[in-house]
Amino acid sequence: MPDLNGIIQIVIGGLLQGGVFAAVALGFSLVYRVTGVINLAQGAFCVLGAMAMYYFQTIFHWPLPLAVLGAIVSATLFSLLIGASTFVPAVSKLPVSSVLVLTAGLLTFFEGVALVVWGNQPYALPPFSGEAPVSIGSVRVPTQGLWLAAGTLVMIVALWWLLNRTKIGNALRACAENPLAARLMGIDVPRMMLLSFGLAAAIGTLSGILVAPITSLQFDSGRFFTTSGFIAVAIGGLGSFAGSIVGGFLLGVSEQFAAFYVSSLFANTLALLLLLVMLIWRPQGIFSSGPQRRSDVRDDMRIHRPLIRLTTSKAIGFGLAFVVLLAVLPLVQLPSGVLSSLAIAMILFIAVLGLDVLMGYAGQVSLGQAGFMAVGGYAAAILATTYDWSPLAGVLAGIVISVVCALALSLVTGRLRGHYLALATLTFGLLVDSLTVGLVDLTGGPSGLVGIPSFAIGSFEFDTPARMYWLALALSVVLVVILQGGMRSDFGRTLKAVRTDQLAAAALGINVGRVKVVALCISAALASISGSLYAFQFHFLSPEMVATPRSFEMIAMLVLGGEGTLVGGLFGSLVLTLLPTLVQSLALYKTAAEGALLVITFLFLPEGLFGRLAMWIAQIGAPPTPVPPASTPKLADKAS
């Protein structure tokens, strides 16, 4: 039990930590208010700022004030450039859920850039004014903490002033309240979107610069800031500035207490549990914001990819040829490592297939699919190693546990929509992450679980990459055929109806909630199978193999290959898995490329690689598609 001093010390630590969360949350709210989208790249701005600061301060030896200024300006300009060429056009073109996923791609891209520039070691910047902490009474505070507190305060006040006391602020708020009316009033809405993006970037950059001397940062710290800021904003109330600030500090302080009283390994877990409770108890956050919009008036349910329908004969013909091609691949002499990569791509495809049902068809964004992979992977691995279960039984057990998790998650998400659903799945993924790291006795902790046997059915062992590849291929074919059966029937129609218009779907008797649950369970089961096979393939499983970055990677695979096509994911998973293997020198650029490909595909090839291919195939020898009538056709004379 700490004394009063100790408690004060914890609270101060929490407030400092919370200040950064609050700043990130403010960035979220700002962009959300103006564009209606959560910008997941927000946390990456912190790292960009710190990275620029590192160069100006430590490498170029600029004086402190100049270095800070230089870092803010350069990092913000870079973000603005990216925002202007990707985010802003996307907001006016893509459905909101796609923009959300696009910002996940931006996050990955920024991370990849930081990896190329910084490598993967952590960096701690020198504090602004020396290492010696100041003492206030008997409480010691690092001087950088004072800088951080002051900086956060200045940011909050400046933002408040900008929004409430200036013309630009008026225009920004007009966009937030009613974009259409704002446009009619002559406000350049895209410009305001860009402005909000830039402001959010500046906020993030500055807080990154301020916090870097306290917490050392590395290329992927942005992820941490994004998720923490995301949690803060969900607790406080999405789009509410006061809520963002309160949520940030609340989260910071409670994490510090959790770290002190429980264990720092579980500090994250507790924060996530706090969030889940919050989502169930008060999904709109402490401060709900914004006027309620009429939902019977159609809000924009855009779908930006072309409709692709292959005739059955073409689908069967090309499908068979493709499967045969894939099946004979292991028989040719392949460079070493390629066959293993093929097997991995195939295994990952199974999870991406599930994601396609959920995201591509039902339109529900999940940022936590790797969580189900982890459940399946660890369940099978632990049962097979510690309890001597047969691998097959382990896989089945994993499926059951994953589906139970999915059902439990549905209790939360059933009442949630849009961003909150993505948030809940992200929370789930992070929760699983922290458990796989924290439950050392069960999972082996960060160093992983070794000695996992090969997958086997009866006495037949899948102990070579070729066998695993064929196994995954056969399973994929069966799954695609089964899912396609559903997709071309009523089940597929209900998914697509739910994706674009839940009210109209319900008005036809479609049980929207049930459809979402079924889609989530399918995706969870497939991710679980994939996770299990993944563990058997490597004979080893560690938390980072099935952590949240994997969720983002699978989204990139799906989008690159083509959403809503089932088969598309395979193209994405092949490209993103094989490229770094084939061209080793590219490995460093993998993360950046993944993010960039995701963003570029969304903007310029919405149908994805496979979608484009399928469009070509559909055109071969097909009669010209009828042009839509220019005016409403005449009704038949007699209605039957």
Added chain:
Amino acid sequence: MTYPALEVHQLSKRFGGLLAMDAVTFSIPVGSLTALIGPNGAGKTTLFNAVTNLFPPSSGAVRFMGQDMAGLTGARIAELGLVRTFQTARVFPGMTALENVMAGAHRHVRASTALQMLWSPGARREERVMADKAEALLDLIGLRAFRDIAATELPMGAQKNLEVVRALMARPRMLLLDEPAAGLNDSETAELAALLMAIRDSGITIMVVEHNMSLVMGIADQVIVLDAGRVVASGTPAEIQRDPRVIEAYVGQEV
């Protein structure tokens, strides 16, 4: 015992300080075609939303075929056979015209999801029967040739017609149509009137929101006039046409 198709009793809906619907009471006989008219903002859409529990009413009761609708979800209400359309066309993007119509048949699909996935012959047969029926309906609105193009590429009027036949595909016992003629020209409106009468003659009860008085007067069995959330008049078209309160409601709006 025979029930009216729809019985609405003292139905009110409050949005914050605004009483959008104030103690609305009426009843609609089975097999009739009722028109709901009233100036903009009168609360017609709000009435539909309340009846289908999209925005549950603040107070009052709704009975459909004798059954109390309180607390039922929108999907459950549709399953009971009360199907609505929306004021703005809400065809499903990302689906062809044919798929859109077939989506309407959801509540009649017998094959389980598992059987659909296993390509069971029964499920495939059911699917073909539904497709045939959907094509016939598309034929009715002149869209058969466009069955395979994206529904959202159709002209607005065609999308509204598509929404009507999608609702028909659900084989409803009663249809609530919110301004199906909005955006149609005169001759298209006349065609729609014929279609509505044919639907009514096939035994489906209809309640339709419509601004076009001449259309309403030509086809409706009963007219309900709503103004500022209140029923100001109801009766046969002839009675309504003579009613000074109706003229006032509309003229008052024009000023």
